[in-house]
Amino acid sequence: xxxxxxxxxxxxxxxxxxxxxxxxxxxGHTALYWYRQSLGQxxxxxxxxxxxxxxxxxxxxxxxxxxxxxxxxxxxxxIQRTERGDSAVYLxxxxxxxxxxxxxxxxxxxxx
Amino acid sequence: xxxxxxxxxxxxxxxxDTVTLNCSYEVTNFRSLLWYKQEKKAPTFLFMLTSSGIEKxxxxxxxxxxxxELSSILNITAxxxxxxxxxxxxxxSGGSNYKLTFGKGTLLTVNP
Numbered sequence: 001x002x003x004x005x006x007x008x009x010x011x012x013x014x015x016x017x018x019x020x021x022x023x024x025x026x027x028g029h030t031a032l033y034w035y036r037q038s039l040g041q042x043x044x045x046x047x048x049x050x051x052x053x054x055x056x057x058x059x060x061x062x063x064x065x066x067x068x069x070x071x072x073x074x075x076x077x078x079i080q081r082t083e084r085g086d087s088a089v090y091l092x093x094x095x096x097x098x099x100x101x102x103x104x105x106x107x108x109x110x111x112x
Numbered sequence: 113x114x115x116x117x118x119x120x121x122x123x124x125x126x127x128x129d130t131v132t133l134n135c136s137y138e139v140t141n142f143r144s145l146l147w148y149k150q151e152k153k154a155p156t157f158l159f160m161l162t163s164s165g166i167e168k169x170x171x172x173x174x175x176x177x178x179x180x181e182l183s184s185i186l187n188i189t190a191x192x193x194x195x196x197x198x199x200x201x202x203x204x205s206g207g208s209n210y211k212l213t214f215g216k217g218t219l220l221t222v223n224p
Contacts, residue, residue: 031210033210033212035212040216041216042116042200042202042214042215042216042217043155043200043202043212043214044214045205045211045212045213048210048211050210055210056208056210056211059211089153091153091154091155095210097209097210098209098210100146100157100160101146101157101212102157103148103154103155103156103157104154105152105153105154106153106154108153
């Protein structure tokens with residue numbers, strides 16, 4: 001079946017702008033995760049959804065970051081007032097509860 | 113704070129060589145350790161090792177978990193150029209079954 005998909009693949013924006021990154025999980029996966037990967041680092045946990053609710057958002061770096069999953073499937077990561085330090089690859093993963101996480105291809109965000 | 117350390121950070125070998133990648137961890141309430149292969153952007157799942165499954169093998173790849181030494185190794189035999197990638201090790205952190213803490217990865221380059 002189809003894997004996790006993410007759009008856009010690449011996003012270039014200017015400092016101060018607002019961006020939305022989309023994740024479409026594997027069908028039937030109730031758990032969805034967002035991670036951020038900076039150059040030369042492993043992915044870092046941002047937020048975890050179980051169904052529609054954010055079960056753990058402890059990894060979000062500050063209140064400029066927000067994520068939603070209104071119908072328990074597609075999720076959107078929203079970043080307000082972007083800063084150059086937000087530049088990274090944003091990875092989404094999905095799984096059945098407690099099982100292996102399968103990752104999407106990521107969105108490479110560049111803030112100029 | 114949970115921690116995953118991988119070594120070496122990078123490795124260059126010739127086709128046909130055998131390589132061993134290392135991962136050590138410090139984590140509260142260990143559940144399982146995962147290995148991923150990352151080419152370009154998306155990490156691809158390789159193995160999950162738990163207390164009840166400390167050794168896994170798939171083709172030329174194999175992995176062992178040493179719970180006493182809090183470490184794991186990933187072996188690749190008869191390497192091919194297609195094995196060139198970043199290999200990521202991760203553990204579920206904080207006793208959770210959803211939040212992965214990753215190491216920085218090992219960049220493997222296999223030259224023809």
